[in-house]
Structure formats: structure tokens, C-alpha cells
Amino acid sequence: MHATSRPTSRDVARAAGVSQSTVSLVLGGKWNGRVSPATAASVQDAAERLGYRPNQAARSLRLGTTRxxxxxxxxxxxxxxxxxxxxxxxxxxxxxxxxxxxxxxxxxxxxxxxxxxxxxxxxxxxxxxxxxxxxxxxxxxxxxxxxxxxxxxxxxxFAVADGMRAIVGHLAGLGHRRIGHLAAAIDQWTFHARGDALAAAVTALPGGAYTRAAAPLDVTASRDAAGTLLDAPDRPTALVCDDDVMAAGAYKAARARGLDIPRDLSVTGFDDVQLAVALEPELTTIRLPAExxxxxxxxxxxxxxxxxxxxxxxxxxxxxxxxxxxxxxxx
Amino acid sequence: MHATSRPTSRDVARAAGVSQSTVSLVLGGKWNGRVSPATAASVQDAAERLGYRPNQAARSLRLGTTRxxxxxxxxxxxxxxxxxxxxxxxxxxxxxxxxxxxxxxxxxxxxxxxxxxxxxxxxxxxxxxxxxxxxxxxxxxxxxxxxxxxxxxxxxxFAVADGMRAIVGHLAGLGHRRIGHLAAAIDQWTFHARGDALAAAVTALPGGAYTRAAAPLDVTASRDAAGTLLDAPDRPTALVCDDDVMAAGAYKAARARGLDIPRDLSVTGFDDVQLAVALEPELTTIRLPAExxxxxxxxxxxxxxxxxxxxxxxxxxxxxxxxxxxxxxxx
DNA sequence: GGTGTGAAGTCATACGTATTACTAGAACGT
DNA sequence: ACGTTCTAGTAATACGTATGACTTCACACC
Missing domain, CATH: 3.40.50.2300 (Response regulator)
Structure with missing residues (x-):
């Protein structure tokens, strides 16, 4: 068993020559006019000396909250x-x-x-x-x-749908019409929302063409998925990725095919994590206010x-x- | 206050027509021969019906452990x-x-x-x-x-010193002698250990020359620090980074100066995080068994x-x- | 001198659980 | 009929804290 079990408020009380209630009052800071400054000081001193820390389980049980x-x-x-x-x-x-x-x-x-x-x-x-x-x-x-x-x-x-629309707006302004979607193969609301908004925005574009490939959030898998988009006839001129990490995969697929980013192919990410500025060229993306x-x-x-x-x-x-x-x- | 306070083991006991002890015994699974299967079933049923979950604070207080x-x-x-x-x-x-x-x-x-x-x-x-x-x-x-x-x-x-020695051995085998250290400006043991081992290993090399610049774990700051190393006269032929993220900064500094990696400059990282394979060229680094x-x-x-x-x-x-x-x- | 009042504490209790010690009854052997 | 043993449970308690109710004492007021 443990060498010494932790001191309780009763131990402190004994050491200070007062009752347990007094210890609790003093240490709880609620001794407005109930305990004399001298006693309070001696309690605090005893607590300090014994290294007393209140038992959280008991406190939670009593208060009904763990904070x-x-x-x-x-x-x-x-x-x-x-x-x-x-x-x-x-x-x-x-x-x-x-x-x-x-x-x-x-x-x-x-x-x-x-x-x-x-x-x-x-x-x-x-x-x-x-x-x-x-x-x-x-x-x-x-x-x-x-x-x-x-x-x-x-x-x-997050207003991820708005984010995707902003990306499509940006790309459309640059003349892009054939837009590939490198989608996260993850069953989470945020990715469904991103995909739906993107598909809608692209197809709403005059002459817009939406293609799609999915992969897990992993550089290598994303690279391969991006490859299938880039190898298709009439390949997209822009790749919109569900996540910055996937964009890194897109970069790799593009380079492997001798495509220069952004001259031959535009790429966008999502989230604006540190990776976005580590990549070369630095990544156009959506910054989300995570904090x-x-x-x-x-x-x-x-x-x-x-x-x-x-x-x-x-x-x-x-x-x-x-x-x-x-x-x-x-x- | 909350609409309905959570049911306690006593509530379950009342619903099942037994005592609280019995509930505790049954739900604790320790009713080897002490409770009849029929009673146990009715207790379990009542607990299920009421949606009973044991109060962790009380349990911790009683058992003296939170697991x-x-x-x-x-x-x-x-x-x-x-x-x-x-x-x-x-x-x-x-x-x-x-x-x-x-x-x-x-x-x-x-x-x-x-x-x-x-x-x-x-x-x-x-x-x-x-x-x-x-x-x-x-x-x-x-x-x-x-x-x-x-x-x-x-x-x-981690045996980070061994890791650094392995890196130096690898670089030395490739003919590198002037080795720059892109150091993490973080006061943690692991980084001190990395730096000390690296400096020792490089200076122990015949003709070895060790230079050093420090930066926080951040791509931009690392890029600038790497720049000071690369702009020095007799610049290093290899940059050893304390962390993969810093290597990303080194890449940027090299590119900005028209240096090709790895032809003109070798770069190594540490940790082998996802970024290592996202970079281009993929990063030589030390994989640490984090799990x-x-x-x-x-x-x-x-x-x-x-x-x-x-x-x-x-x-x-x-x-x-x-x-x-x-x-x-x-x- | 009796009553009121404020100060300085203490007493008692409850939070919900797990477990030890106990009990009521049944079964059983002789 | 009576002690023994087993079964199926229950009563009581302790974990350590916070707090409302209570006590004790001194002092003041009329």
C-alpha cells in the first residue's frame, strides 16, 4: 500500500486544534465573519505544513459538480x-x-x-x-x-458551405470551369457539407463540370485519388480539396505528371493548418476560426x-x- | 435546476423491490452465490429501465481510485x-x-x-x-x-542522441563535413539532448564544422533561421533540423536561394510526422516510436x-x- | 437582572457508493 | 427436536467534504 495516505481536512483540523468544519470554512474562503483571523491563519499554516490537497472525489460528491x-x-x-x-x-x-x-x-x-x-x-x-x-x-x-x-x-x-462557395467564386473569377473535387472519405458532417456545397456551386456555374475522387486524410492516398482525376480525359484545371493534407497529395500527383502549380493546375485546401504554408507554392485555402x-x-x-x-x-x-x-x- | 436528477442506486433498488446493497452487488457483478438469478435479472431490468449510471464521484470516494x-x-x-x-x-x-x-x-x-x-x-x-x-x-x-x-x-x-549520431553517420558517409544545425528554440530536454549529441558528433568528425541557428517550431521562423546558416561564408552542405516542421522552413530558405535539394543541399528532419512525406523531396528523418x-x-x-x-x-x-x-x- | 445581539466556532448531516457483518429462513442430517 | 450449514438477502458503515443549524460566550442596553 502507499507509504503515507494523503492528509484529510480532519488531519488539518487536528493539527490546528479546530474542528473539520472550520478547516473547510477557512480553506473555502467563506469565513467572512465566522472565523477569527488568528484561527484562520493557523489553519492555513497547518494545511500548508501538511501539504493538504482536498479530495476531489469527496468534493464532487458533495457539490454535485466537477467543474x-x-x-x-x-x-x-x-x-x-x-x-x-x-x-x-x-x-x-x-x-x-x-x-x-x-x-x-x-x-x-x-x-x-x-x-x-x-x-x-x-x-x-x-x-x-x-x-x-x-x-x-x-x-x-x-x-x-x-x-x-x-x-x-x-x-x-463553421459555415463550410459559404467557404466552398467562396472558393468556387475565386476559381470561377480566374476562368476555371472544370473543377475536380478531392473529397475526404470520412463520414463526418463537415465533409458531407463541404462536398454538397461544392458540387452545387460548380454545377451552377455556366459550363461548370464537377468530377470527384475520394480518399482518407492521408498524403499518399490523396495523391493516388488526385491521380485518377488528373488522368481523366478533359482533366480539371483546378482541384478543390476537402482538407489541406489532401492538397499535399494533389501537389504530388501534379508533379508526378509534370504539371506546374499554379500554371497548369490550381489547387485549394481547407482549414489553413501549418502545412498550408509549408507547401510550395503556398496553398490557397479557407481559414477556419478554430479558437x-x-x-x-x-x-x-x-x-x-x-x-x-x-x-x-x-x-x-x-x-x-x-x-x-x-x-x-x-x- | 435540472429537470430530473439522475437516478441513484437507491432508486433502482426501490423500483426492483430490493435493498440498495443488492443493487450494488448485482451491478458490480459480485453476486456469485449471494443473489438469486431471478432477483438479479429484475435489478438489471430496473437499472436498464431507469437509465441508471453509477455516480463516479461517489464511486471514486468509496474506492479511492478513479481508474x-x-x-x-x-x-x-x-x-x-x-x-x-x-x-x-x-x-x-x-x-x-x-x-x-x-x-x-x-x-x-x-x-x-x-x-x-x-x-x-x-x-x-x-x-x-x-x-x-x-x-x-x-x-x-x-x-x-x-x-x-x-x-x-x-x-x-527516446534515444535521441543515437538518432542524431545515426544522422551524422549517414551524412558523413555521403561526404558531408560542414553541417548546419537548425535548432528548436524550446527549453525542453529532448531538444537540448538532440543539440548536444549533434554538436558532439559533428565536431568529432575529421574536418567537421558545426554551425547553428535557432527558431521556434514554426515554418516561417525556421525559414529565416535557415537563411542565416545558408548565407554564411562557407555555407554548410547539409542542414540537420531538430524537427520535421523546421525542415519545411529549411526547404523554403533553400528554394529562395536557388539551391536544389538534395543536389546542392541535404536536409534532415526528426520525428517523421506526416509532413515528412508531404514535402518535396520527401524528407530523410528519424522515426520515433511514439506509440x-x-x-x-x-x-x-x-x-x-x-x-x-x-x-x-x-x-x-x-x-x-x-x-x-x-x-x-x-x- | 433579564434580554437581545454579534462573534467565533462546533455539530450533525448528506452526497451515492461498495462492502463487511449480520439475519431470517430453509434444508438437512441424526 | 435440535444443531449445522447453506441461501438470499439486508443493515450499517465509511470514504472526505461543504454547509445549514445550533451552541457558547461576551458584551451592551434598558
Whole structure:
């Protein structure tokens, strides 16, 4: 067993010669006129000396709250780092901590053999979660991020459709008509929304031609999928990618075929992660306000936790960042 | 207040017409010969009907354990996704969950205005943590990952020195002698270790010349720092980068000066993240077994939690992945 | 001197669970 | 008929905290 078990508030009380209640009052800072400054000081001193830290389980049980929120994400990538920063900033202002739980996409909560940590928290901020999985969570107040806003769950997402329309507008202005879509083969709302908006915008274009190939979010697979688009007769003059990483694959496919970007082929990404400026030429893409997503989501969740009426779904606009990967269509 | 408060085990007991103890026994699965199958079934049925989930705070208080471990990381990047996968796999086998806590590098635990979540867990797996911060954690069993192994805390890290020596060996074999170091300007053990090993290995080379420039882990800053190395008289024929992201900056600096990689300049990275194959040419780098790091660390932590003697520090070897960014030195 | 009032604490309790010790009854052997 | 053993449960308790209700004492007021 452990060498020394942690001191409890009762130990502190004994050391300071007061009752446990007094310790709790002092350390809780609520001794306005109930405890004399001298006693308070001696309690604080004793607590310090013993290295007392309150037991969180007992505190949670008593208070019925953990002041902790779970941020569920599908995968650990920098994008969610920004989301976390935004959420954590808002949370901290209200005394909440944000802990991250990478949700394995292949396993639902039922698959967990253990008591899932989402039972030990006050609320959940879930990104890119399928509605049926969300339904299985049960109990904890939930706000979905970048997910299907048409469901009953409060949601904040990106205006990805607007983003795609902005890209098509940009490309159309450069004379592009045959536009290929390098689509993410991932069953998440955000990618469905991106694809639908893109297809609609392109086909609405006079003379617009939409082609499509899908791949997982992986450079090599994206390269191969992009290849099939580029090898088609009447190949597209622009490739719109669902994600910056996929654009890296498109670059590779283009180079392998001797196509110069952006002279022979324009390429666009989505998300504006660090990779976008690492690529050469630097990538035209849509910047998404990830930090705002986290902040807005947390604000909503706090509303929920305080039984304030949950606001309706909220959409955050992206920004078209024009860099060097797009140029007038070759004639 | 909330519409309906969650059902407790007592509610289930009432619904099933038994005592709370019986509910606990049945749901805990320990009713070997103590409860009749019929009663057990009716309890399970009632629990199901009411949607009962045990209160984790109460359970933790009673059992003195949360079966949850915190993985503290400096920043949310894919590398730590692999670490998490390894840790979670081992943890799950023992009924533990792993939750991620991004440690804000500017704020120690004392800076937290709220009860830090690391009080509500059984142990901590801390990556890239400065020893003094680690000391401030207090109480919870701790294993450090990829951190200074010379301290008193159990540690598992990468053999980064060996990795750097492998890179120098590779470059030396290609005829390189003037080697520039694009160093990460981050105060973490792993980067200090990389730098020290590299400097030693290069200067030990007959005719070896070591130069150095530092930058944060950022493409643009790395590009500028690489520029100062390339603009020096007698410029290096190879650039060794502390991290793959920095290599992307080196690529940009080289291109801006009309230098072809790898003909005029060899470049190497470290970590082998996705970016390494997105770059063109693909990057020669050191692959680190991130998943093993998490798995080994969790194994150690479980030893600690079970009062088994903590094994000594453990080093995991990296692997040199030779791709297309290194070639014989120009003469 | 009795009553009121404020200060400085303490007492008792509840949060929801897991588990040990106990009990009521049945079955059973002799 | 009576002790023994087994079955099927229940009662009681402890984990450590926060807090509303209560007590004790000193002092002041009339």
C-alpha cells in the first residue's frame, strides 16, 4: 500500500486544534465573519505544513459538480489544439477546466470496458461526432462542434458551405470551369457539407463540370485519388480539396505528371493548418476560426449548465486566404 | 435546476423491490452465490429501465481510485496522438482510461485558479515536462515521457542522441563535413539532448564544422533561421533540423536561394510526422516510436500504481528513414 | 437582572457508493 | 427436536467534504 495516505481536512483540523468544519470554512474562503483571523491563519499554516490537497472525489460528491468539461475529438491534430485553447480560455473564466478525450472513431462508448471518463464531468463538447454516437452518451449536457446542426443538440459549426462557395467564386473569377473535387472519405458532417456545397456551386456555374475522387486524410492516398482525376480525359484545371493534407497529395500527383502549380493546375485546401504554408507554392485555402469554435461552444455549454436557454445553432464564417496555388485557368 | 436528477442506486433498488446493497452487488457483478438469478435479472431490468449510471464521484470516494490517468502534453499535435494510442491501449487492458490535458507552457499548476484536474486522477503521464514543474505537481504518481531521465522521476524517453549520431553517420558517409544545425528554440530536454549529441558528433568528425541557428517550431521562423546558416561564408552542405516542421522552413530558405535539394543541399528532419512525406523531396528523418513511448510509460505507471518497484529509466531507439532529401555532398 | 445581539466556532448531516457483518429462513442430517 | 450449514438477502458503515443549524460566550442596553 502507499507509504503515507494523503492528509484529510480532519488531519488539518487536528493539527490546528479546530474542528473539520472550520478547516473547510477557512480553506473555502467563506469565513467572512465566522472565523477569527488568528484561527484562520493557523489553519492555513497547518494545511500548508501538511501539504493538504482536498479530495476531489469527496468534493464532487458533495457539490454535485466537477467543474470539468470534456472536449471529445476524433483525432489529435493541431486544429483541435486551437479549439481547445478557445474553450479553455472561456472555461477558465468560470472556474472550469477542459480535458481532452480522443474518441476512437471505431468504438462507441458502449465499447469501453471501463467506466468512461465522460461520467465524471459536468458537460461535453464534442467535435465531429456522429449523431447516433452523441445519442448514446446520455445524461451529460452536450454541445456539438462542427457537426450536423439540424439535430436536437445545440451546435456551433463553421459555415463550410459559404467557404466552398467562396472558393468556387475565386476559381470561377480566374476562368476555371472544370473543377475536380478531392473529397475526404470520412463520414463526418463537415465533409458531407463541404462536398454538397461544392458540387452545387460548380454545377451552377455556366459550363461548370464537377468530377470527384475520394480518399482518407492521408498524403499518399490523396495523391493516388488526385491521380485518377488528373488522368481523366478533359482533366480539371483546378482541384478543390476537402482538407489541406489532401492538397499535399494533389501537389504530388501534379508533379508526378509534370504539371506546374499554379500554371497548369490550381489547387485549394481547407482549414489553413501549418502545412498550408509549408507547401510550395503556398496553398490557397479557407481559414477556419478554430479558437472561436471552442470559445463559442464553451459559452453555449456554460449556458446549458446554468439552465439558461440554449441559443440556436451558430455558424462561424471562414475566410478565403489566397496564396500562390491558384492562378488563371490555362486556355 | 435540472429537470430530473439522475437516478441513484437507491432508486433502482426501490423500483426492483430490493435493498440498495443488492443493487450494488448485482451491478458490480459480485453476486456469485449471494443473489438469486431471478432477483438479479429484475435489478438489471430496473437499472436498464431507469437509465441508471453509477455516480463516479461517489464511486471514486468509496474506492479511492478513479481508474483514470492524465496524459499531460505541451501541445496538441499528431505525434502525441500516437503516444496516446499506445498509452490507451495498455491502460484499457487494465481498466483505465486515459484523458489528455494540454499543459499550457506559460502557466505552471499554481497558476490555475481552479482545482486542477490532475487532482481527480490516479496518476500522470507527463510529456516534455520541465523537472521543476513536475516537482510542483505533488502527490500523484508520475512518469515522465521524453524528458530528462537523470532526475528522480521514473522516465521513458527516446534515444535521441543515437538518432542524431545515426544522422551524422549517414551524412558523413555521403561526404558531408560542414553541417548546419537548425535548432528548436524550446527549453525542453529532448531538444537540448538532440543539440548536444549533434554538436558532439559533428565536431568529432575529421574536418567537421558545426554551425547553428535557432527558431521556434514554426515554418516561417525556421525559414529565416535557415537563411542565416545558408548565407554564411562557407555555407554548410547539409542542414540537420531538430524537427520535421523546421525542415519545411529549411526547404523554403533553400528554394529562395536557388539551391536544389538534395543536389546542392541535404536536409534532415526528426520525428517523421506526416509532413515528412508531404514535402518535396520527401524528407530523410528519424522515426520515433511514439506509440511505444506511450505504452511503455503507461506500463511503468501501472507498476507504480500497484506499488511494484519502478523500473529504471528506459530508452526507445529511433530509426533512420532515408528518403530523398539527402544526397552526396557537392564538391 | 433579564434580554437581545454579534462573534467565533462546533455539530450533525448528506452526497451515492461498495462492502463487511449480520439475519431470517430453509434444508438437512441424526 | 435440535444443531449445522447453506441461501438470499439486508443493515450499517465509511470514504472526505461543504454547509445549514445550533451552541457558547461576551458584551451592551434598558
Amino acid at each position: 470539468t468539461v470534456l472536449l471529445m475529438i476524433p483525432t489529435i491534430v493541431p486544429f483541435f489544439g486551437d479549439v481547445h485553447v478557445g474553450a479553455a480560455r472561456v472555461a477558465a473564466r468560470h472556474g472550469f477546466a477542459v480535458v481532452v478525450y480522443p474518441w476512437p472513431d471505431d468504438a462507441g462508448p458502449a465499447a469501453s470496458p471501463f467506466a468512461a471518463p465522460h461520467e465524471a464531468i459536468d458537460g461535453i463538447l464534442a467535435s465531429s461526432l456522429a449523431p447516433d454516437v452523441a445519442a448514446g452518451i446520455g445524461g451529460a449536457p452536450l454541445v456539438m462542434l462542427d457537426s450536423d446542426p439540424s439535430g436536437p443538440v445545440p451546435t456551433v459549426d 472561436d469554435l471552442g470559445a463559442q461552444g464553451m459559452t453555449m455549454l456554460l449556458d446549458l449548465l446554468n439552465d439558461r436557454p440554449p441559443p440556436g445553432p451558430h455558424s462561424l464564417p471562414g475566410t478565403l486566404i489566397v496564396r500562390d496555388s491558384t492562378a488563371p485557368a490555362p486556355r | 483514470t490517468v492524465l496524459l499531460m502534453i505541451p501541445t496538441i499535435v499528431p505525434f502525441f496522438g500516437d503516444v496516446h494510442v499506445g498509452a490507451a491501449r495498455v491502460a484499457a487492458r487494465h481498466g483505465f482510461a486515459v484523458v489528455v490535458y494540454p499543459w499550457p507552457d506559460d502557466a505552471g499548476p499554481a497558476a490555475s485558479p481552479f482545482a486542477a484536474p490532475h487532482e481527480a486522477i490516479d496518476g500522470i503521464l507527463a510529456s516534455s515536462l520541465a523537472p521543476d514543474v513536475a516537482a510542483g505537481i505533488g502527490g500523484a504518481p508520475l512518469v515522465m515521457l521524453d524528458s530528462d531521465p537523470s532526475g528522480p522521476v521514473p522516465t521513458v524517453d 511505444d513511448l506511450g505504452a511503455q510509460g503507461m506500463t511503468m505507471l501501472l507498476d507504480l500504481l500497484n506499488d511494484r518497484p519502478p523500473p529504471g529509466p528506459h530508452s526507445l531507439p529511433g530509426t533512420l528513414i532515408v528518403r530523398d532529401s539527402t544526397a552526396p555532398a557537392p564538391r
